[in-house]
Amino acid sequence: MSPRTGAPDQGSVTFSDSSNFINRDMSWLAFNSRVLELASDPSTPLLERVRFLMISASNLDEFFMKRMALLRRRLASNFDLRSSDGMTVRECLEHTRDAVDAMFQVQAACWDKDLLPALATEGICIERYSSLQDHERVALDAWYASNVFPIMTPLAVDPGHRFPFISNLSENLGVLLRDPATQEQSFARLKIPDVLPRMVQLQDGGTHPRGVRIVPLDQIIEANLHDVFRGMEIIAVLPFRVTRSVVVEQDEDDIEDLLEHVQAELQLRRFAEPVRLEIGTCPSAPILDLLMEELELTPDAMFSHAGMLEYDDLKAVVELDRPELKYSLWRPVVPERLRDDEKDIFAVLRERDILVHHPYESFSASVERFIAAAAYDPNVLAIKLTLYRTSRESPFIEHLIHAAQEGKQVACLVELRARFDEDKNVRFARQLEKHGVHVAYGLVGLKTHCKASLVVRREGSGLRCYAHLGTGNYHPGTAQLYTDCGLLTCDDAITKDVVNLFNQLTGRSRTYEYQQLLIAPNTMRTRFLALIDQEIQIARSGGAGQMIAKMNALEDEKIIKKLYEASCAGVEIDLMVRGFCTLRPGVPGVSENIRVRSIVGRFLEHSRIFFFGNGQDDPVDGLWYVGSGDWMSRNLSLRVESAAPVHDRAARARLHHILEVSMHDQYRAWTLGRDGTYERLTVPPGAAPNSSEALGTFVSLCRDVKGEA
Numbered sequence: 001m002s003p004r005t006g007a008p009d010q011g012s013v014t015f016s017d018s019s020n021f022i023n024r025d026m027s028w029l030a031f032n033s034r035v036l037e038l039a040s041d042p043s044t045p046l047l048e049r050v051r052f053l054m055i056s057a058s059n060l061d062e063f064f065m066k067r068m069a070l071l072r073r074r075l076a077s078n079f080d081l082r083s084s085d086g087m088t089v090r091e092c093l094e095h096t097r098d099a100v101d102a103m104f105q106v107q108a109a110c111w112d113k114d115l116l117p118a119l120a121t122e123g124i125c126i127e128r129y130s131s132l133q134d135h136e137r138v139a140l141d142a143w144y145a146s147n148v149f150p151i152m153t154p155l156a157v158d159p160g161h162r163f164p165f166i167s168n169l170s171e172n173l174g175v176l177l178r179d180p181a182t183q184e185q186s187f188a189r190l191k192i193p194d195v196l197p198r199m200v201q202l203q204d205g206g207t208h209p210r211g212v213r214i215v216p217l218d219q220i221i222e223a224n225l226h227d228v229f230r231g232m233e234i235i236a237v238l239p240f241r242v243t244r245s246v247v248v249e250q251d252e253d254d255i256e257d258l259l260e261h262v263q264a265e266l267q268l269r270r271f272a273e274p275v276r277l278e279i280g281t282c283p284s285a286p287i288l289d290l291l292m293e294e295l296e297l298t299p300d301a302m303f304s305h306a307g308m309l310e311y312d313d314l315k316a317v318v319e320l321d322r323p324e325l326k327y328s329l330w331r332p333v334v335p336e337r338l339r340d341d342e343k344d345i346f347a348v349l350r351e352r353d354i355l356v357h358h359p360y361e362s363f364s365a366s367v368e369r370f371i372a373a374a375a376y377d378p379n380v381l382a383i384k385l386t387l388y389r390t391s392r393e394s395p396f397i398e399h400l401i402h403a404a405q406e407g408k409q410v411a412c413l414v415e416l417r418a419r420f421d422e423d424k425n426v427r428f429a430r431q432l433e434k435h436g437v438h439v440a441y442g443l444v445g446l447k448t449h450c451k452a453s454l455v456v457r458r459e460g461s462g463l464r465c466y467a468h469l470g471t472g473n474y475h476p477g478t479a480q481l482y483t484d485c486g487l488l489t490c491d492d493a494i495t496k497d498v499v500n501l502f503n504q505l506t507g508r509s510r511t512y513e514y515q516q517l518l519i520a521p522n523t524m525r526t527r528f529l530a531l532i533d534q535e536i537q538i539a540r541s542g543g544a545g546q547m548i549a550k551m552n553a554l555e556d557e558k559i560i561k562k563l564y565e566a567s568c569a570g571v572e573i574d575l576m577v578r579g580f581c582t583l584r585p586g587v588p589g590v591s592e593n594i595r596v597r598s599i600v601g602r603f604l605e606h607s608r609i610f611f612f613g614n615g616q617d618d619p620v621d622g623l624w625y626v627g628s629g630d631w632m633s634r635n636l637s638l639r640v641e642s643a644a645p646v647h648d649r650a651a652r653a654r655l656h657h658i659l660e661v662s663m664h665d666q667y668r669a670w671t672l673g674r675d676g677t678y679e680r681l682t683v684p685p686g687a688a689p690n691s692s693e694a695l696g697t698f699v700s701l702c703r704d705v706k707g708e709a
Helices: 024-040 046-076 089-121 134-147 217-223 258-270 285-294 311-318 345-351 364-376 395-405 422-434 492-506 524-540 557-568 633-637 649-663 694-705
Strands: 124-126 155-157 171-178 185-191 199-201 212-216 233-244 274-279 302-304 354-358 380-387 409-414 438-440 451-459 462-470 482-489 518-520 546-551 572-577 594-599 608-612 623-627 639-645 669-672 678-680
Touching: 024 046, 024 089, 024 678, 046 089, 046 233, 046 274, 046 311, 089 124, 089 302, 089 311, 134 217, 171 217, 171 285, 185 285, 199 217, 199 311, 212 217, 212 311, 217 233, 233 285, 274 285, 345 364, 345 462, 354 364, 354 649, 364 380, 364 395, 364 451, 364 462, 364 482, 380 395, 380 492, 395 409, 395 422, 409 422, 409 492, 422 438, 438 492, 451 492, 462 492, 482 623, 482 649, 492 639, 518 524, 518 633, 524 546, 524 557, 524 608, 524 633, 524 639, 546 649, 557 572, 557 594, 572 649, 594 649, 608 649, 623 649, 633 639
Parallel strands: 124 212, 274 302, 380 409, 409 438, 546 572, 572 594
Antiparallel strands: 155 185, 171 185, 171 233, 199 212, 233 274, 354 482, 380 451, 451 462, 462 482, 518 639, 546 608, 594 669, 608 623, 623 639, 669 678
């Protein structure tokens, strides 16, 4: 039986058999199919469906920039080895190519046959320039002449002009021209300017009371090409889009300045090799041949598909003021113990730890308040924080700068290599340094992905430390969209570990002994393996071995093999893995006691929660951790990650409730089958759906019961 499509044959197998693993890239594409399914789901609000379509397309872009680029590079280097699932690199490229082609077709059908008519029904009409009335085209042409034409920069290709550089993910028009005087043909490239809106509204909104009529910018430009190429005959026009690799390999052994290294890497990436050429259907053969030759692409890197080339252009549609076509606005609740704005947050933490669950509970009223209070408290002597991703207007930057100007010891670990945020983080680092913050850039060879902050406060005759350890970034924007957990604590044993963690990140110490925290790459994998081993021993001794883990992705082979061993020992294992999962559940004699589900919905399921029964009758009395890293080899071996134990029983009870709701979700959940495919759960007729999104309702009810407005 195929190691990719079916379960292993009965008989003697080992945990290392390729039939026990699912291909990582195919599993990732299956995840993106689940995102795309929400765009086709009529129960999803219409403009949210458009947003999910945009997300699926953006995910594909990232897949090509990272994974496809890496696979192509390995194949070009004759590194065609088999992965744990049995596929060679060449086979993986072939399978992913087929899957991506199918996904393009689903995206196009979703847009052309489903969303476009549904939008028109609601008065949101995406018009074709060619279908407009004469007076409307005249008005658009006049707008183009005043607002677009002066910006256009046609780049010809001839003996005096080299083929231009095509920037990553830019939208372009390839134009085949002919000189009427000489009959000589030539090519020109015209980039759709990034500075202009991609959708142009007509003044006439149509008959709908709140209707809008929109024309894509590229169609307006294409209709006016005669103004750009005056006196030339336009033979053919080909819209196209190029995707480039972000996989830049540099030797880190001789790095002297990590900041300069990242800046150089960004420059190299800008000119990285192309990995995909996207075009529409029925392309001009001469233009296509020229592009393929100049970009040095093989046929398998060319994708001709219907639908839009750049679904991100639909952002203007999603942002229309039509609240009835969107999810209802969620207003985060202030955590109960932080509702008194006048009460000292440090006094609250001395009473007991606080577990916060975003976006259901307010990020600004908890985590931001924690750092703000530290910045302005005269008794606080030091603040330390890791910064992986944050927003341009981040209050954390402002608070850290204020604290430094007040003379506090302020240190910030800025991870310059956060993928796609490198340039932004370089600017943040420069800004912080300029204002007196001690900035460190992490450890060479390791990305700092942990989400941790430390506050050192003078109390009485000594010092007390406070910490926040989270599953998500210090990013106010994503805190409204991602489900994440965070622990606020002054537990002495935990904060001692946090002190050591920052010393390791900013200093030169190679190792520290961590008593409470699980830190990658130091102790996290070995400790998780030991915790699974403990459940194995409990099950073999006749007890109820059990564990639940919630994460974004699962592919670490050592962890997976240990989970297989636990399943064979009788440990009951529930895994909630939002994204790709290379573990194959339900295999006789291997993973019969493992269940895997994925939840994809309104909020991005981003929290990492780990539960081990520890032989306790009540799950709340088991071992609970919240962490920053998934069970992936890169997280456990190549990143600095942290997972914090949750000691407070009320906090553990909340984590238990979160997992219980997630495990019984019937609304936005898919289950992973033994054959590697996902099946969406359906709500039985007449039954009220259980949904992870009901956690918001639960929190709201708590708020209402407490009398909060």
